Amino acid sequence: MGDDDATAIGRTRFEFARIASPDEVAECLTSVAHGLKRGEVSFTSGGLAVRFAPTAGIVVELKATEKGEQGRLRVRIGWKARKKDVTALRISARSGVARGVRSRRAPILPSSPATQATRTGTILVIEGDEHPRRMLLDTLAAAGHAVLGSASGLEGLAQFRQGAFDVVVTALSMSECSGVDVARAVKKLSPATPVVLIADWGDVMTPEQMRDSGIDLVLVKPFKWGRVLSVLADALALSQPR
Amino acid sequence: MSADQAFEFEGVATPSEAADTLARIAEGIRARSLSLTAGDEEITIFPDGHLMVQIGAKRTKANGTIDIGVAWRHPRV
Numbered sequence: 001m002g003d004d005d006a007t008a009i010g011r012t013r014f015e016f017a018r019i020a021s022p023d024e025v026a027e028c029l030t031s032v033a034h035g036l037k038r039g040e041v042s043f044t045s046g047g048l049a050v051r052f053a054p055t056a057g058i059v060v061e062l063k064a065t066e067k068g069e070q071g072r073l074r075v076r077i078g079w080k081a082r083k084k085d086v087t088a089l090r091i092s093a094r095s096g097v098a099r100g101v102r103s104r105r106a107p108i109l110p111s112s113p114a115t116q117a118t119r120t121g122t123i124l125v126i127e128g129d130e131h132p133r134r135m136l137l138d139t140l141a142a143a144g145h146a147v148l149g150s151a152s153g154l155e156g157l158a159q160f161r162q163g164a165f166d167v168v169v170t171a172l173s174m175s176e177c178s179g180v181d182v183a184r185a186v187k188k189l190s191p192a193t194p195v196v197l198i199a200d201w202g203d204v205m206t207p208e209q210m211r212d213s214g215i216d217l218v219l220v221k222p223f224k225w226g227r228v229l230s231v232l233a234d235a236l237a238l239s240q241p242r
Numbered sequence: 243m244s245a246d247q248a249f250e251f252e253g254v255a256t257p258s259e260a261a262d263t264l265a266r267i268a269e270g271i272r273a274r275s276l277s278l279t280a281g282d283e284e285i286t287i288f289p290d291g292h293l294m295v296q297i298g299a300k301r302t303k304a305n306g307t308i309d310i311g312v313a314w315r316h317p318r319v
Contacts, residue, residue, distance in 0.1 A: 016296065016297040017295070019293070022289055023272055024295075025289070025293050029264050029265070029267055029268035029310065036257045036261035036264065041308060054260070054308075058260045060252070060260050060263055062252075064285050064287050065247065065287075069315050072312070072313045073311070077308045077310075078307040079305065080304070131256060218281065220280045222255030
């Protein structure tokens with residue numbers, strides 16, 4: 001950031017506003033992106049530097065509007081320190097009778113779809129990048145699904161032929177065998193198996209292209225875990241119980 | 243001028259994924275045409291001319307936010 005552009009600065013706070021060309025704004029965003037990759041984003045002014053070290057668990061918020069003659073884009077990147085791990089909690093039983101504690105009978109709740117157990121299944125996750133693959137596998141396993149990961153389309157298809165999967169989740173961009181190739185092959189082998197495509201920002205597929213490729217649902221990166229589980233629930237609802 | 247459009251998205255990302263998202267937005271701004279898609283939602287915006295850019299960043303002990311706002315006005319034809 002240029003020295004003259006900062007309107008307020010402190011050791012923990014930075015504010016900046018100016019008129020800029022699209023190229024200058026792009027340069028600024030690129031610079032922040034590089035900082036995020038390095039693990040430290042710096043804003044400098046008047047010889048002072050404010051450094052930010054975003055940790056894992058970043059929340060990205062995007063808002064874009066085009067109204068009449070005016071356009072706006074807002075990108076917010078927020079992060080929070082990780083909560084303490086529950087394993088740090090020590091719980092022990094104590095002998096003796098507690099005073100003043102009455103047991104309460106648990107209320108009997110009417111059964112409803114919301115209180116019924118969510119269906120779990122066997123999920124094959126095909127993703128060339130290790131980090132998102134690991135995150136997906138961990139999330140799905142934590143939700144009770146049986147999961148198997150594969151680092152390439154060809155390997156994933158080999159695993160699909162050998163196993164019995166309720167849903168296949170595949171990345172779009174992979175070398176040798178793309179997500180579209182995987183979806184087509186899966187539908188050829190097992191037309192009833194739902195295929196979820198992991199897409200990046202900017203990957204646009206029309207409903208016709210999705211249908212022709214055998215893709216049932218799309219999951220867009222960056223992942224929102226609630227959305228991951230909801231898409232998987234939708235995919236399992238499409239699949240036939242084995 | 244096209245019809246009014248609005249788009250909102252919120253997602254969890256690693257620092258690397260957040261960086262990639264920002265880099266793609268930068269590419270779109272440099273190209274003066276940026277398409278954002280999430281599920282069924284889609285918007286294409288055309289940032290051009292003089293852009294008003296505002297950056298706010300703050301942190302507490304281990305939490306923080308970086309807020310980047312860009313606004314523009316299309317010239318009357």
